[in-house]
């Protein structure tokens with residue numbers, strides 16, 4: 001599945017969490033975090049050849065992330081009062097900047113991610129935010145694992161959600177774990193719909209779970225991805241309207 005589809009599904013999932021889960025505040029930063037998390041498993045993506053398939057070769061997509069990062073940072077700076085929301089807003093802005101940095105050719109990408117990941121790790125140690133260090137470690141190690149292996153497992157999902165849980169506790173921003181975890185798992189579910197499938201429980205078992213509807217990169221595959229995003233978005237919208245009118 002292409003990165004743009006993953007992002008769309010992650011953002012819709014974020015909207016669903018924000019509006020449908022009781023007790024979770026509706027926040028743009030949370031929705032953005034779910035979007036970021038939906039891209040994280042593909043930090044392991046190898047080559048420039050494959051990044052074409054991801055739909056990230058266009059410069060404008062990279063710039064879109066930079067613009068979103070800047071927009072979030074400005075929104076946070078001018079609109080949010082000091083407190084947990086503000087800290088989370090800046091964190092989400094950092095996340096989008098990271099993704100922008102990740103959209104490069106093969107070797108540059110690995111180095112860029114290693115560098116930003118390790119900087120994040122050090123920043124986490126310096127500020128004594130364990131979750132920030134763990135996030136940095138994840139970002140720096142993931143590009144060196146083979147594609148659709150470690151980052152595409154239930155264990156990585158659990159780790160990502162745990163990082164969110166720690167961030168939740170240290171930032172006091174309720175719902176981080178849920179936004180992060182649901183965004184991450186939306187990626188694995190979406191990849192399960194492709195021909196390659198997902199080895200959810202690797203290395204316990206190499207069993208590949210797949211509902212092979214989509215051949216990534218093919219015309220019909222691209223069409224199906226758009227259809228799935230639209231259908232998913234419509235379903236979530238209908239549910240939200242349903243609960244709002246209650």
Ligand SMILES: [Zn+2]
Pocket residue numbers: 041042148152187191
């Ligand atoms: Zn993937």
